[in-house]
Each structure stands twice: as C-alpha cells, then as structure tokens.
Amino acid sequence: MRNILVFGVMLCLGFTLSAQNLNLPIHVGYFAPYGTHIGLKVGTSLGGKDWKSNTQNEINRLHTIKINPQVGYFMQLNVQKNILFNVEFEYRTHSSNRSFYPLVSVGMGYLAGFQRQDGTVNLGTGEIDHNIKTIHHFVPTINLGFGRTPQQKFGYYFKLFYGSKISTVYAAFFGAELGVIFHIIKK
Secondary structure, eight states, rough: OHHHHHHHHHHHHHTTTTTTEEEEEEEEEEEEETOOOOEEEEEEEEEEEEEEEEETTTTEEEEEEEEEEEEEEETTTTEEEEEEEEEEEEEEEEHHHHHHEEEEEEEEEEEEOOOEEEEEEEETOOOOEEEEEEEEEEEEEEEEEEEOSSSSEEEEEEEEEEEEEESSSEEEEEEEEEEEEEEEEEE
8 A cells, every 4th residue: 555655656756857947846744634544645736827916015916726736645543544646726825025825725536445344363363354445435625724835945834624525425524734845946
C-alpha cells in the first residue's frame, strides 16, 4: 500500500517536473479526517494566474483560481488504512501588498479504504490473521481555509473540509488539514 502511495506521488511530480521553466509549489500537510485519523497529504498547484480588480489607493485586489492534484494517506490504528486521490478547484483572493489569503475550494476524489474484518486465530502462535475488505468511494468535498504564500522559503495553510463518501452507503467525510507550502525552482 505504501508503494502505491509513493508511486502515485512520484508519477504526479514526474509529469509536472518535465517542464523547462518551473516554479512549482508543493503542499505537504497533516491530514486528519474525523479528527481521530492520522494522515499525510501531498499535492501541488497548477495554473493560477492572478487577475486584478477593485483598485483602491494603489492597492490591487488579486483573484486566483488553481487546480490542486493531491495524494493522501490516512489510517485509524488497527482498524483501517485509506488512500485518497483528490483534485481541488481552489479560489483565492488577497491584496497585492499582503501574503495572507482566505481560500474556498471544491474537491473531487477517489478513496480506497482497506478495512480489517473478521479473522482467524493461529492456535500455535496466538496471532490473528485478519481478512481485509477493500471499499471504494467517490468523495466530493467543500473546503474553507486560509494560508500564507511563501515569501522566502515556506508558507503555510489550514483547511477544514466536509463532504460525503459515496458508494453503496453514504457517509459523512470531514476533518482538517494543516501544512506547509514550499517551491521547487527549476530553470
């Protein structure tokens, strides 16, 4: 399962790093669905050209729309492990003289859950061999948060998300993400 996660991250980064001139922001965050699960999410931002509006006192209001592909892994100890492949469409607005920004985004993702089920006991060693059930979900989310764009090296962000795990059964999917943003610069 870890190999799938590493392969997915390398594949996403490999496609984006093939450009000649690149100033690519990388997002790495602590991902906590339901507040009790432990996880990590890695992603980047594509596109995102700023456009100006509301010029007042020589300060421009900047608006940006970005596409953020992400790969996440989270688990609940001894119960289940999950891999999330997600794409967020993000809208930001901020003043040209500030690096702090609020954000709103809509995400669409695929969640594969590997859940422990019943098991058998090896009477010789006492170990339990659990059966693993794979559950597939479509996960649309709405995200609200804020962040600070990287000035020298690092920036940060915080997001709250809410959505649904859609498969044969509907379930709520909510939590928070806290992370850092840094740039890979290639010339």
